[in-house]
Amino acid sequence: MTDIRVLVVDDDFRVAGLHRDAVASRPGFVALEPARTVGEARAALAAHRPDLLLADVYLPDGDGVELVRSAGVDAFVLSAATDAETVRRAFTAGALAYLVKPFDTRVLAERLDRYARYRNLLTSSRPLSQDDIDRAASVMRGEREGPSLARSATEQTVLAALGADEASASEVAERTGVSRATAQRHLTALAERGLVQVSLRYGSTGRPEHRFRAGA
Incomplete structure (x- = not known):
């Protein structure tokens, strides 16, 4: 899976730097140079084609929610605005998450990790099942399925x-x-029920690797 490119849009350079650094600290993410205005953000979107946008609502030359609506990429809204209308507008515009500033950078890190899993689940060459789609939605929301x-x-x-x-x-x-670990556990359970075959492959180190194939 290729690295996820993230563009932060915030007119406060200190806040933008904190969010950029939080992105850069997560494995599998690349933080682009932050944009401070809608105009800069649109130029960066065209030039760098980020996968994820982290946008403030109040920007010097426009509305961050409208930027999210028109950007055509996944987005989080990060804002001090807590009125219900703004939050609803953000989700209607397609935001996958809304974080109220100020927040601990660990909160953003956790949302980014969720997003990476969500994106991985929806990046597949095979047709998605309803379970795949439901699982991706649950992962993004941080929900736990019943056992x-x-x-x-x-x-x-x-x-x-x-x-x-x-x-x-x-x-x-x-x-x-x-x-x-989860994949290994379920593959072992499937093998015990005869739904998966297991074989060993020896690599250059001499340590065998378990290989799994569907079918009895």
Whole structure:
């Protein structure tokens, strides 16, 4: 998966720098040079084609919510505005998250990690199932599925991720957006029920790697 390019849009250079640094600290993310106005943001969108926009509402030359609406990329709104109308406008414009400033940078880091998983789940060459779509939406919202439903949905996702290919637990984790440990656990359970075949592949280090293939 390629790095996620993020553009921060905030007219306060100190705040913009904090948010840029929070993005840069997350594995798998690249922070572009922040924009301070709508005009600068539009120029950066055209020049750098970011994957994610982090936009303030009140900008010197326009409205950050309208920027989100017209940008054509995923976006979070980061603003001190707490009136219901602004928050509704942000979500109607397509914002995936709304963070009220000031906030601890750990809050932004957690939202970015959710977004990475959400994006990974929706970046697939295969057709998405309803479970895939529901899982992506739940991940972005930070929701936890019930144990029985989560187990069933995750196992189906893991099994579907194998397709006709042979794969390791790490490769399945990358395809589905779950952790390697979760992928390994579900692959082992599927193998115990005869739904997945397991083989060993020896690499250059001599340490065997478990490989999984769908089908009895």
